Each structure stands twice: as structure tokens, then as C-alpha cells.
Amino acid sequence: MTDTAVASATPFTDAVEIGGAGAVLAQRSEHVLLITINRPEARNAVNLDVMVGIGEALEYAENDPGIWVVIITGAGDKSFCAGADLKAAARGELTPSDPRVKAWGFAGFVQHHISKPVIAAVNGFALGGGTEIVLQSDLAVSIDTAAFGLPEVKRGIYAGAGGAFRLGQQIPKKIAMEVMLTGKPITAQKALELGLVNRVVTADQLIPAALELAEAICENAPLAVQVTKRIAVGITDGHVAADDADWRRSTAEGPGLMASDDTREGLAAFAEKRAPRWTGR
Numbered sequence: 001m002t003d004t005a006v007a008s009a010t011p012f013t014d015a016v017e018i019g020g021a022g023a024v025l026a027q028r029s030e031h032v033l034l035i036t037i038n039r040p041e042a043r044n045a046v047n048l049d050v051m052v053g054i055g056e057a058l059e060y061a062e063n064d065p066g067i068w069v070v071i072i073t074g075a076g077d078k079s080f081c082a083g084a085d086l087k088a089a090a091r092g093e094l095t096p097s098d099p100r101v102k103a104w105g106f107a108g109f110v111q112h113h114i115s116k117p118v119i120a121a122v123n124g125f126a127l128g129g130g131t132e133i134v135l136q137s138d139l140a141v142s143i144d145t146a147a148f149g150l151p152e153v154k155r156g157i158y159a160g161a162g163g164a165f166r167l168g169q170q171i172p173k174k175i176a177m178e179v180m181l182t183g184k185p186i187t188a189q190k191a192l193e194l195g196l197v198n199r200v201v202t203a204d205q206l207i208p209a210a211l212e213l214a215e216a217i218c219e220n221a222p223l224a225v226q227v228t229k230r231i232a233v234g235i236t237d238g239h240v241a242a243d244d245a246d247w248r249r250s251t252a253e254g255p256g257l258m259a260s261d262d263t264r265e266g267l268a269a270f271a272e273k274r275a276p277r278w279t280g281r
Contacts, residue, residue, distance in 0.1 A: 020053025031068040032214045033061045040076030046107045047088035055108030062114040068222045069214040073121035080122045083129030106161035110136045113235045115226035121210040122146045135166040140197040141210045142188045149185035156266025165246040
């Protein structure tokens with residue numbers, strides 16, 4: 001499968017102009033907008049261009065009354081999203097100064113609440129930030145070979161883009177704790193059983209299955225759908241107040257951990273492809 005096969009095999013032919021220097025593609029077909037993270041050579045890892053591209057695509061969807069549903073996927077057939085691009089993070093790209101991007105959160109998405117339903121079409125591994133994108137989505141379809149999880153503890157870091165509190169809200173708490181504290185992934189079939197995704201299909205059926213869900217939503221009155229989502233999610237003026245305490249806690253915990261010896265060791269071990277030597281300091 002080529003890098004653009006996911007998009008080219010679909011009816012999405014009308015390109016939408018957004019920022020992001022090509023790291024994100026946005027295409028529409030009737031009332032559905034397809035957003036594709038377009039960095040397959042980096043396993044669709046998130047850098048500043050991805051944050052800007054996804055954020056602007058969601059703004060486009062929210063502000064266009066002709067868009068009723070959004071689908072987000074990744075290019076290629078390996079990874080939906082591998083989380084943060086560590087090189088970009090080292091350059092400071094993931095803590096941008098642009099107030100829009102800061103407000104949108106990781107990937108331009110995890111704190112970016114729009115009224116239009118968002119379906120994640122998971123085309124490969126969705127670990128770390130990839131799972132956090134799924135957690136922010138309203139519905140999800142996955143290929144049968146995908147895997148989900150929050151392996152951050154294996155690197156001496158934490159799931160700071162919402163995963164540490166959202167996973168336990170969406171699947172049984174003790175299962176979520178096992179996933180987060182062991183860092184071990186779960187299969188697509190297990191994700192389906194737990195209710196983390198709505199459908200599991202073969203790779204060739206991924207976008208058709210996501211479109212089937214989107215079209216079922218589009219059969220209904222769009223304003224009624226949007227009001228229903230805002231009530232269900234708790235969105236008021238693009239903000240979910242119920243999440244505020246969790247975000248404050250998540251943000252407050254970060255600096256101390258990220259300055260620890262264990263975090264430095266975890267990231268070094270990952271870069272050097274060796275087992276980490278933890279000290280608890």
C-alpha cells in the first residue's frame with residue numbers, strides 16, 4: 001500500500017486547503033471530511049505541522065455547515081499514529097507559542113472539542129498518543145491487526161495528553177490500570193470487547209466501515225446530532241469544564257517527572273535500544 005492509498009481508495013477527492021506543510025491532508029466528500037496524518041515515514045508521529053494541520057482541519061469542519069461528520073486516519077499501512085515525534089519534542093515544537101495550537105492540545109486534537117462527530121479510522125498501531133487520539137474521538141473503527149495502549153511508563157514518562165484519565169473513563173477501571181501501569185498493548189479485538197472501538201475490520205474495509213458509520217449519522221438532522229454530541233460530551237463554547245481538574249492534575253504532575261533521572265534514563269535507553277536501568281529518582 002502506498003502512502004496515499006488510504007485516501008486514494010476512497011471517494012474523498014475534493015482537497016481542503018489547510019496549514020501543516022503537507023503533514024496532514026484534508027479531503028471532503030459530500031458531508032464528510034477525511035483528515036489524514038500524512039507522515040508514514042515517521043509512523044505518523046506528531047510534530048508541529050501535524051498539530052497545525054489537524055487543528056485547522058477541525059476548525060474548517062466546525063465552521064462549515066456542510067460538514068456533518070469527520071473521519072481521522074493515518075497514511076500508509078503501518079501506524080495510525082506513533083505518538084509524539086521525539087525529535088520535534090526536543091526542538092520544542094510540541095510546546096508551541098501559538099495560542100490556537102496550545103488550546104487545541106496534543107496533535108491539535110486532544111483538547112479540541114467540536115460539535116461535529118469525529119470517527120477515528122485506525123489503520124495500524126495506535127500506541128501512546130495514537131490511543132489518546134482514539135480516546136478523544138467519538139467513535140472508532142480499527143483494522144484487525146492494530147494495537148492500542150499507553151506504554152509511556154516503559155520510557156519513564158506518562159500519558160499526559162489525556163490518556164492517564166480518559167482510558168479509565170472509557171473502559172473498565174482495573175483493565176485501564178493494568179494497561180497503563182504495565183505499558184503492555186491490547187489487540188484490536190480486545191479493544192472491541194472493552195468498547196474502546198466500535199468496529200474491527202480488515203484493512204481494505206477500514207475506510208468503507210468508517211464511511212458507513214458516517215453515512216448513518218448523516219441520515220439524521222445535523223443540528224440535532226451536534227446538539228446531542230455537545231450535551232453528551234459536555235461541550236460549552238468549545239470547552240469541556242468537567243475535564244478541567246483532570247487536565248490541571250495532569251499538567252501539574254509533568255514537570256517533576258520530566259526532570260527526573262528515570263525520565264532521562266528511559267528516553268536514553270529508548271534511543272540507544274537497550275533496557276533501561278531505573279533508580280526511582
